[in-house]
Amino acid sequence: MSSAPFTALREQLLDAASTFTDAPRPIADIMAGMVDDVDRALGEELEIFPVCHHSPASALAMARRLREKQPTVIYLEMCEDLAPLLNELRNCRLPVALQAFASELDGFPASAGPLSVVAPITESSAEYQAIAYALDTPGVELVAVDRSVDHVFQWSPQPSESDTPPTDSAGEEAGLHGDAVGVEIGDLRPRFNELEAYLLHHGKVRHWSEWWDQYVEQPLANADYDTYRQVMVMIGSLFRRLAPAEDNRPRIDEERERYMWTRIRRHLGASGADPARCLYVCGASHAASHVEQFGLAAAEQDYEISPRTATKWLYGLIPSSHSAIERQFGLAAGSVSIATATWNKAVKGSGVAPFRLKGQKGPKGGRGGSTRKRTTPAATPQSPVPDRLSGFLASPPTLDRLDEEELLGWCVEIVRLARRNGYLASTADAIAVFETSILLAGMRDRARPTPYDFQDAAITCIEKDTVPGRRDVRRLCEILLGGDRTGQVGYDSLPPLAQDVFDRLAPLGLDLHKRTVQRVLLDLDVNPELRPCSRLLWMLRYLLPADTVRPIMGAPKLGEQSPQESWDVYIGRDQRAIIELGYEGVTVEQVLEQRLRRSVWSSEATAATALAAVEDSIVYLGSRRITDELGARAVELLAAERTVDGAPEVLGRIRRLLAHYRATEPELPRWCASFVTTGYAHYCTLLPTSFGEEEAGVRQVAAMLGFLFTLENVALSLGCDRSQLELAVKQSTPQTPAKVALLWAAQSELGLLSRSQLRARCDELLGNPLVVPAFPQYLSGFVQALSPAPGLAAFVVEVMSEAFARLPDSVLLPWLPTLITTLREQAHEMVPVLIREAGRTFPGSVAALDAWVAPWSASTQTETAPGRPAAPAGPVAELLAGHPAACDAVAELLGHDGGWEQPGAAPGSAGPPEVAALLSRHPATGEALAELLTGP
Structure with missing residues (x-):
């Protein structure tokens, strides 16, 4: 493939490969292929806009190009089933993430669930500029053409390994995305580790985000559109061609490209849109695609899109944050915040008017896409693009002059923040940070210190060897340069369950959109109308992570209601948990009922877990229907158990439930009576085996006996036979x-x-x-x-x-x-x-x-006369002496005339010998009677 604009560049690169390498053929093929990829992408009839995710340079180029071209159709690399959520962005504060969630799987392994996909969106991203332009400009259509979220998991057998998971669970924002799979437009990073290490070493930087900022972001921030496109496609082609053969991602990328081009051609055929008035926004690596379906001219290359599975996907918006995006996609800490600061500065300095959705919450800046009258330029054939790569690669980087005012402001502010966080910083440290920033920039061949140079200088000059507070200097620099901005989903974009929670907690007077902790004090005796709020808080405590709603005083118990309660509420901070709860049902009660049923019908369920579910249903739901259903399941599980591992928990829970029903119900529920009778027969059957097996512990056997003895009266009243217990004890060895x-x-x-x-x-x-x-x-x-x-x-x-x-x-x-x-x-x-x-x-x-x-010892101190049976002594003797009438009555019933010892007579010397003999033969009866009346 040869094109006149890039012929000179191709020959120059081939000559360099022959001159500087011993094996020029592979290098020459790569370099020539890169030029061919650029030529092919820019010569396509449908204009391709290559982007990198969360790149200020891409966002600036996008804003410029949209105002210049004013396309009527924008094809966006985004999961096609996420597109209906885009209009909800105007109710949110960015950054937020589009989410697809599935807990009930059909077509995927059950162990893989729940499945979750997130697509974060920040204000300084090219995709947001395209979305804002399309949604607020009349007559413009936005079409998401990437594969569905169902195909994301179809094509990635191990989604948790194919994408970079969160690497740090510490901090407040660590769980905003959880273990969801992240998809973003324009993932540009070398997949060849040796290449990345080489670039970082010779670029004198520590991580990829800093290299990208210095060698791509800054040069392209003010570049013309043709230069931007050619450079981005060239970088995408380089990284793609150097991907290792064992990497699975190129295969998935090719499938995505076939999918996207097929969708584009089908939409153009159905809508009749003019390709000259359309724009295709995709990652730079996809712009350098080699698939047969690339381009509109490849219409004869048919591609069959595989059907989705029967999994039911739920869609919504969840809050995101700069740190969550960095963790999920393996970016350096603070890089997204620095990119946002670079974007804000570039917008002010370049005069570009970015697009912003009408009604968008957050800091002001930029005009909406419909604030200026939209003109309709005539469609003209696309002319050949001149070669800008040669000049860009041959010319040295433009050296910006030192912005002393900006750097001084940073140095003064970081010292102020450091002193507020316990550091012994002074004006001398501010001067040291200023000079060190300039020194580091010079060592790294930069005329102007970047935020990364300033961050390194601040750590060197201020932090020393200790961190007095919970924030180190690196974190303070991130706060200074924009902070870890956290998004928020507006009320109108919340699922029905979350809106219902907000409405039902309204009597508490809380601002549930605040991200700080809010203390709630409830005096339920004085304000009984707040009891529904208390009940809802306890259900949320049961369903949500531990820190979302945290009780300080009060506890839910069977048959009890705390007169006063105190709560710490973090719902504004943990919006994601509330939103994902809304994927499970319409109300909190419905979700709780479903989870209780799921817990007792799972394969790992035991009688103890079923009784726990019964207790929770009484405490939180108060529904007799669901309680009886769970109780019947507990009876089934108990009868099916072949071990006694859960006997202690079963005993404790059934005792509490029996006490509750005795205090609140006229009679035991049918399931409860069945549980007692079933448990009595079940444990009697297992008792001899459990006594002999080493696997059964002492606590478990004691719990079985506790069930049999303490619930014996109930069991016998329900028709059980005590001889079964006696036989089981006699058989135990x-x-x-x-x-x-x-x-x-x-x-x-x-x-x-x-x-x-x-x-x-x-x-x-x-x-x-x-x-x-x-x-x-x-x-x-x-x-x-x-x-x-x-x-x-x-x-x-x-x-x-x-x-x-x-x-x-x-x-x-x-x-x-x-x-x-x-x-x-x-x-x-x-x-x-x-x-x-x-x-x-x-x-x-x-x-x-x-x-x-x-x-x-008193029972052993009485001497027995020879030839006479032992007379009662100790507590038994005291009992008989204290109640002579009762003793005489018992003796008369037995057919004996009662006689008592005379005062001063020797113990056991008087009285009917038959009575003494009777008591001697049955000492246990006398002792039991004594203990019953006088205590042990």
Whole structure:
């Protein structure tokens, strides 16, 4: 391919390749190909406007060209299904991002969801100039021709790896785009790492954004239109030709180019528009395309567009920020803010009137596209473009004179900001920053210090070795040069759910568009009309990230309402979370209901998670219908479980729910009664296996017993059989000490093991030196047993006291740390119960300690006469003596004549021997009666 305007440049580049390289053929092919790409793009019938994303030079050239050409159709490289959102930009404060969101996938792997695509738009971008011109100029049509967001994921199997993800999660703005895939018009960056490293090294810069600003942005800011187009296409061609072979992006770019040219030809054929009055805005690399479908003359090259999947996409606007754009697209920190500052300065200095949407929120500047009367220039054939590349490449860069006033202002302002943020900066530091900026610019072959030179000088002269506050000097420079501007979506462009939230929170008097924290104080007793607002805040707390609405005082509980609440509200800062919530439903209640259903019907759902959903539905929704539905699902999940890992949580939640229903309902709901009966049979079935398996922990087995014992009355009243529990306990054969103690406690609770027998077994353990090292594990089992059998608290205190009293120091001291760690790890929530019981058992003063006798030792102090059964002693004897009439009545019912010891007689020497024998044969009954009437 040869064209007269570029013949001299092509020959010059080929000669240079032959002169300066040992293998001229590959280099010559690349250089000649670059010239051919420029010639091809500029000779196309449809005018191609190459751009780079967030480039002030591109935006200036676009504003100039739009006012000069005044096209009637603009083809824009943008996802075609995002185009309907563009008119909503006038209700927003830039930067914002167009978003497509899908949570219910059809045609994509379920594990890939939710899918999200964002296309950020800033005021200093060429695409915004084209959008503002097209939307506010009558008779102009804007056509988005890039592939749909559905094709973005179709063509990118791993979207999280094909685009640069956010690299820093710190800071306030880190999550504005989240993990969404970013698409932008005009991504210009070398895909050949060695080339980028070479350019940065010889350009004496640190990162790509600084190189681009020095060698492309500044020279092209005031260049004529032909020079701008040729340089941009040449750069796009260079980066494209040097892309590594293993890179997957060239293949995707080619598919996009086929897609876009096919859409353009179809639109021209359907609308009959004159190509001479149209403009095609695309990235510079796409302008250097090699696909067969390139150009209007390639109409015979048909390209079949693949259909979209059945995934339902939701569209909207979300706030964006300079830092979010930088993180997502791998730009240097502060580069977008610096580009915005460069744009504002260029607009003032060049006299270019940029386009701005009518009603656009934000700082003033620029005229709207329809503020001047639009003329219709006659369409003329496109004449050959003269060669501007040769002159641009051969001439040295234009050296701007030093703008001392601007640099002095920067230096004074950065010292002021540094002092406000804790730095010991002074006028001397301002002078040092000024001189160092000029020195650095000279070392980098610049006549005028750039913002990057100033930033480096400020860090060198002010920051020293410490950062006294939360902002370093680099961040202060970004604030000085324009700051991290954050966009905002207007009320009219919010989804219905977000608008509903704003309307329902209106009685609180908040400005929900403010980005600062707002404190809300609610006295619900004085102002009961604010209870709906409180309920909504709690639902938002449940659904949104933790910091969007944060309670300071108050908590939602079953059957309770805090009389006073205090909230910190950050809704204005976290608009994205509210907006994406609107993609899930029309109201907050609907979204909450959907999420609760989703949680209990997921593949990982358990009975515990279902009970948690039931509790949340009662607290937040108050809907009996959804609660019964979730409760029925909890019964199904419990019956299907084959492990007992969730037993502790199940026990705690069902206890709270039963207490709530007993206090608020005349009878238990059907699902709740079914859950108790199902759980009773289920845990009885699993109990023997859980006692024997090592995988089942002590806490889990104790929770099962807690369910069976504490809910036994309810279960029996609903038709369960207690013999099932007794049989399960008898079949249990534990092997570990903790489970053995737990089984003994269960047997004691069922009456299969008397307290005296339990005490004897513990005495036997303490007397066996081989078992003493494992005794803390037995104690752990007894402590865990307090959940199903709280009446054992006194016995556990007795066992621990006996251990401390009987064990020698040589055994006790090494054993004590094991006891403490065992209780802390396995039964920490039961330790307060033991402490309270010990407080009731032991004397409260030192003086009473000498005369104190342990209650459990009184039963062993009574001597038994030979040949006579043991008479009741201790608390049993005191109980009988205190209620003689009751004792006589019981004896009469048993067929015996009652007789009492005479005062002064030896214990056990008087009274009917039959009564003494009866009490001796059934000591557990007497002890239980004594505990019931007088306490342990």
